[in-house]
Amino acid sequence: MKKQPARPAAIRPRIVRLFAPHRARLAVIALLVLVSAAVATVPPLLIRLILDDALPHGRTGLLTLLALVMIALTAASTALGVFQAHQSMIVGQRIMSGLRTEVYAHLQRMSLGFFTRTHTGEVQSRISNDIGGMDTVVTTAVTTVLGSGATVLAALTAMTLLDWRLALVSLALLPLFVWVNNRVGRERREIVRERYEKVAALTTLIEESLSVSGFLLGRLLGRSRAVTEEFARQSTALGEISVRTTMAGRWRQAGLQVVVAAMPVLIYWAAGLRGSPVTVGTLVAFAALQQSLLGPAVQLTQVGAVVQSSLSLFERVFEYLDLPVDVPEPSSPTPLTAARGHVRFERVHFGYGDEPVLRDISLDVRPGTRLAVVGPTGAGKTSLGYLLLRLHDVTAGRITIDGVDVRDLDFETLARTVGAVSQDSHLLHATVAENLRLGKPGATDEELVEAARMAHIHDLVASLPDGYATVVGERGYRFSGGEKQRLAIARTILRDPPVLLLDEATSALDTRTERAVQEALAQLSQNRTTITIAHRLSTVRDADQIIVLNGGRIAERGSHAELAESGGEYSSMLAGTAPVRAEEWR
Template identity: 35%
Template sequence: MDDDDPFEDVRADSSNAMRRLFDEYGRENRFAFVVGVVASLFARVLDLVPALMLGYAIDSILYDSYPFLGFLPAGLQPAGDVNQLLVASGIIAFAFFGGAGFHWFRNWGFNSFSQHIQHAVRTDTYDKMQRLNMDFFATKQTGEMMSILSNDVNRLERFLNDGMNSAFRLSVMVFAVGCVLFYLNWKLAIITMLPVPIIAWFTYRFVKKIQPEYADVRSSVGKMNSRLENNLGGIQVIKTSNTEDYEGERVEDVSQGYFDANWGAITIRIKFFPALRVIAGIGFVLTFLVGGYWAAVGAPFGLAGTLTIGQFVVFIQLSQQFIWPMAQFGQIINMYQRARASSERIFGLMDEPSRIEEDPNAEELDVTDGEVVYEDVTFGYDDEPIIEDVSFDVDGGDTLALVGPTGAGKSTVLKLLLRMYDPDEGRIEIDGQDIRNVTLPSIRRSIGYVSQDTFLFYGTVEENIRYGSFDASQEEVVEAAKAAEAHEFITNLPDGYETKVGERGVKLSGGQRQRIDIARAILKDPDIMILDEATSDVDTETEMLIQRSLDELTENRTTFSIAHRLSTIKDADQIVVLEDGKIVERGTHEDLLAEDGLYANLWGVQAGEIDELPDEFIERAAERTSQVDVDEDAETTAQDDD
């Protein structure tokens, strides 16, 4: 197993994954399962009837060596060859029609059982995944998770339907055929079953060898999907960088990894199944040779008793239905091992711990004034803090701006307010309520968030604006778009508000996507607004128009704003300056300029006064831009790209 498999540690603890699958998801679908099992039993029994009737017909009608259906009382046996033939034909016809009905119920039962479990597992896994905190998504690749939600869940469905269906069918067949053969001639039946212990040993060896191979295959599929998803998402960068050959080699490498892992499993399979067929064939040859000699000449090897022609024909027919199913058990075990590897990955994802734990007795957040308090807040990864001892108060309706160099921790401060993460130390309160003591949905309903990394879902412009406010009317959507200075460009699109934006909004410019994101937040009408570089992707003129609308939107609303363009936040009620995760300055725009500190220097950079900046500031800026250390890695992990 590769060490970089992100679910390796969790999977190692999932030794009872298949049992857990049946315990957690099989119980509520047991009716369909029972229907499938019972129908499989009757279907297999009826499948034996034509071969038995053929044997009885040969012995009683053609050779007249046994009474027709001799196990019945004499009064119930039909008289005459024609009547016996008609009865035999009727019984065979009933077996075929009845068997067809039971086969339908069998297929319905197992398909219903597997499809319901597949649906429940996929939705539960996705629901668990989307409720994990953001650091999980920073350390797991999208392709790996997509592989679990699609490929692994589908493998479970194939085993629960095809595999279990075949397992019960073959089990019933082997047992029923064995009973019939022992009833007809137990000595010849033992000869027919001589290959069974060898088949069982081969199957055991196969299981031991194939299990780790399939785990490697599942891991390599996830890595290949991750690479393909990553490359397709960055296709524009690949083209503009002229790196098609380089990326082609990287895809070839992960594809080769999948090929090697899959070929290892295939090599074991292609050796195993032909060997089983040879062993099964030996059993059939023994039955044919010994049974044929017995029926034609007499009992061989000192065996006693008789074997009629009809019994020999039944043995020949049923021995194939006995030996070949034994060989097919290898296919079922093959499917089981694949499903087991997939179930371990699925439950590995389900068992992924979350750093955010919601109090089951948490109450709804009640926002009255919108006052926000940060009290000695510290947060980081691997004992390396991203922000330290951050404390500030924001009165309801005020605007607080966070300013600082790239990587200072500005976005992380505000993501803590949304409970994307929980502080390692300290507390955050909204109107006196610790946000860890209120429900997550109520927090996120009360806060609007406009990110610098605008994401649009595949769909129409209107659907993206309405996202999260699904009950909003058409008029409300349009008003929100107007407030975000988006209505005019939307109406100029080919289909207006019904225009498809493409994957991740690729059909729109960065500025257009950002204005739609702002309209989405405006439509939500939250008590608290977070603007994380909300105008970073628009030109100066559009920024002016949006800023005018945002000023109206935030006039009586508690607002947090992050902006590299300091001109957009100079009118904030309070400006907090961060450096290396710590607050180094705070005050109004005029106060901070008067202090002639970091804020004043940043203002000087944007005002073009570079020659007047102190050497110490320039040296520190050079260190920040060139530094690639653990702190920067930790902040990247936190997805703090402010």
């Protein structure tokens, strides 16, 4: 079910709060705006003096003085405008940067489940496109509203002083501007939300089809033409809605422009109907002030429409900020120094929604010992590892390291304590050295080489033309699966965690490559608490303790010898008679 957009009344206070940390700079901007508005009303009054006094009476000295003052005021107003724009841009960009960072930081606190449910392109679009679309609102809207409002008030004051009756004629049009602003804003708001939803969909398609994996999938399945046609369809739809966004209310605003252009004529006509004489200087000054009134009024309507339409973008961003954090970091984390690596699962239950995955799991993994977890697909093996890493939180029970609940550890401490190597080792599009230093940012070149030697990958890296400066390519596609695994192992060796989680780290490798990776893993596992989640039983024979998961419960536990002779599920797996593929277990 599609979520209903938030009401504008609930969104606006949150937008205003974004500006709160910048009060001092906004005060400076407001002062500049007021001074600039006051300066802008003076030239029309000087024109009146020129036309009604200096020119008719040949007062060249006064004419020269007034002309110089007008030039000076114009120069001052221009300089104030540049400085004001600079300050406004600083405020706006800082707000956008802060909002981007806040959304990014909030998403970093989400559980793995959020990212398995959400397209990466959608997330990227919210952070880049949606917040980028707010640029006009947060950088110029405030100063435009302040500047135009101050100019309107100053112009009204000056017009009233010149001729209050003609001022009333000019004021009669202001309700029309307000009405047009509200109508255009409402139209654009819904269109803009639809537009950015289509932008997100197009971003997702690009991310999925032009990544290395997406490109290979499309090429191998012969889907390149179909994907291109889908891209063209979505791109065309986005172009059409962009036209609708631009043209929404354009005819109404065009009508206002005609009215603004006709206003001087209306003033001359109204002055003629009065019957009482009005000087030429007063009429010209009044017409100039009227433009100072109606021009900013048009700007206010246009900015109002932009703000109204941008509410949809703020709604989309606030939706992400309002997502509940289901794996919260503790406000007062418990320190864990010199961790020994004693891991305990105490009556742990876990499920996705109402679907139970693990039931009543109790384990005691002593420091420096090795636990192996085996079982059929869907038994909950990977979920067990995710709970230890706090990618999810337990539904009931608790998991402790050296007696401390993992929920009481901050994420950095937990990551420093538990190192993980999975079958899908992620490498960044960076150099080998940069990927390795993710495990230890301050690692020296000598430490990189030593870790690579222990992972049996140094000789390969050293043989490359650029050595450790070699760029691995997106997701490490320059390297084979086994080579990526060994790079990931070297990265974990640099971190030197007391607890090691191996999640089916060799299940996707051929026998020869598996043997090389196993040697690296054996080196990594020395003197560490090791939990191995495995498909192939050949990788767990030397474990101190083996558990068999089935249906989310521990069906058996013991050593390899004990379980092999028990006649239970484990021995069936060894014999190849379990209801899974025999080659998975041998």
